[in-house]
Amino acid sequence: MTTYLLKNVSVLGGEPQDLVLKDGVVSTGSTTEGVEVIDATGLIALPGLVDLHTHLREPGREDAETVETGTHAAALGGFTAVHAMANTEPVADTAGVVEQVWRLGREAGYCDVFPVGAVTVGLAGERIAELGAMADSAARVRVFSDDGRCVSDPLLMRRALEYVKAFDGVIAQHAQEPRLTEGAQMNEGELSGRLGLAGWPAVAEEAIIARDCLLAAHVGSRLHVCHVSTAGSVEIVRQAKARGWNVTAEVTPHHLLLTDELAATYDPIYKVNPPLRSAADVEAVRAGLADGTIDIVATDHAPHPHEDKDCEWAAAAFGMLGLETALSVVQQTMVDTGLLDWAGVAERMSYAPARIGRLSDHGRALEDGAPANLVLFDPSVSRVIDSSETASLSRNTPYAGRELPGRVVATFLRGKATVLDGKLA
Numbered sequence: 001m002t003t004y005l006l007k008n009v010s011v012l013g014g015e016p017q018d019l020v021l022k023d024g025v026v027s028t029g030s031t032t033e034g035v036e037v038i039d040a041t042g043l044i045a046l047p048g049l050v051d052l053h054t055h056l057r058e059p060g061r062e063d064a065e066t067v068e069t070g071t072h073a074a075a076l077g078g079f080t081a082v083h084a085m086a087n088t089e090p091v092a093d094t095a096g097v098v099e100q101v102w103r104l105g106r107e108a109g110y111c112d113v114f115p116v117g118a119v120t121v122g123l124a125g126e127r128i129a130e131l132g133a134m135a136d137s138a139a140r141v142r143v144f145s146d147d148g149r150c151v152s153d154p155l156l157m158r159r160a161l162e163y164v165k166a167f168d169g170v171i172a173q174h175a176q177e178p179r180l181t182e183g184a185q186m187n188e189g190e191l192s193g194r195l196g197l198a199g200w201p202a203v204a205e206e207a208i209i210a211r212d213c214l215l216a217a218h219v220g221s222r223l224h225v226c227h228v229s230t231a232g233s234v235e236i237v238r239q240a241k242a243r244g245w246n247v248t249a250e251v252t253p254h255h256l257l258l259t260d261e262l263a264a265t266y267d268p269i270y271k272v273n274p275p276l277r278s279a280a281d282v283e284a285v286r287a288g289l290a291d292g293t294i295d296i297v298a299t300d301h302a303p304h305p306h307e308d309k310d311c312e313w314a315a316a317a318f319g320m321l322g323l324e325t326a327l328s329v330v331q332q333t334m335v336d337t338g339l340l341d342w343a344g345v346a347e348r349m350s351y352a353p354a355r356i357g358r359l360s361d362h363g364r365a366l367e368d369g370a371p372a373n374l375v376l377f378d379p380s381v382s383r384v385i386d387s388s389e390t391a392s393l394s395r396n397t398p399y400a401g402r403e404l405p406g407r408v409v410a411t412f413l414r415g416k417a418t419v420l421d422g423k424l425a
């Protein structure tokens, strides 16, 4: 295996130093013999990014994405671990399916894949799935979610929260009260009325988050809130944390950058669940991510083939790509605005998501002996996003034609380069 010497690299934005990647681990000393030298002057090293929320679509929708293509996109985005959501066909609600997804990730070798297990059988919201069997399987599932659907039955949610305590699991809730969002198409507000698109009220998200925080506190379990999108949601999570409840939350890159104004184009590339919200909501989720109320950034990478997106708004699928652009969007919205430094980015895109997912070999500081999972990032350049250049099988990026700052130069998984010079290695 190649030994790499990263010359003059700025770890978390600090003073330039050398890092050696040898036999799968990091060392801060220097060696010169038999090494491949990478001039990392001006580059920032971050621990390999960890995504708690990715849709890889395999099994079942291999026309949209596969574990192989999705993990290529992940590596190009600087990720060394992704959690693959359970809304596949068949649903990842048994030990057999989660082991299959986990193994496909290992075989592809670009990024570790940690399957998320479904909370209910078939995501139908009626019976709890085999959570314990998934936890005990080779995939060691710790995160459970019916994402795409809300676990709306409060008794089922309570039982699931109680159940996962036995193996230190967490329920990741897609917070959407179904009765308040029937037929909903975009953020409810003055604009939805003007555009004639059915509104999706903030309270549909906030009511479920409030309920679930109370349930998690009542049974003493861990709750994670997927894709927080409104100012009110941030406030509820803030209050839950102030009371010492075990609640964590994520925000997506697109909810940090884009607003509901984009719906005025009627271009379904901007159609996503939860919907893009107002500028005031964007400001609130940025502030919540900065002050730690929102723990992490998660991509909610949601590939869809063109026939499901290139149609009229109401008929189009919800979802957008995110893996290859996440770090750039975070640079633009959080670092270049002065809201976070690079150490803060490492916390929110690597350490904290690894802790929530109970991963041991990811989300580790780049110190002597740590697994060599890291990304080299150049924040000084910018690029115009071209949807035809993605490694994903789908093309539904909302950033096509936009200029975004920064570029992933290299990614290493256990010391092996998965990306070099910005290309798959």
Ligand SMILES: NC(=O)N[C@@H](CC(=O)O)C(=O)O
Pocket: 055, 087, 147, 148, 149, 174, 271, 272, 273, 274, 300, 302, 303, 318, 319, 320
């Ligand atoms: N985010 C989306 O708009 N879509 C996701 C489901 C989800 O995350 O709720 C998908 O699976 O396509």
Ligand SMILES: [Zn+2]
Pocket: 147, 148, 149, 174, 226, 227, 273, 274
């Ligand atoms: Zn969701």
Ligand SMILES: [Zn+2]
Pocket: 053, 055, 085, 147, 148, 300, 302
């Ligand atoms: Zn999702």
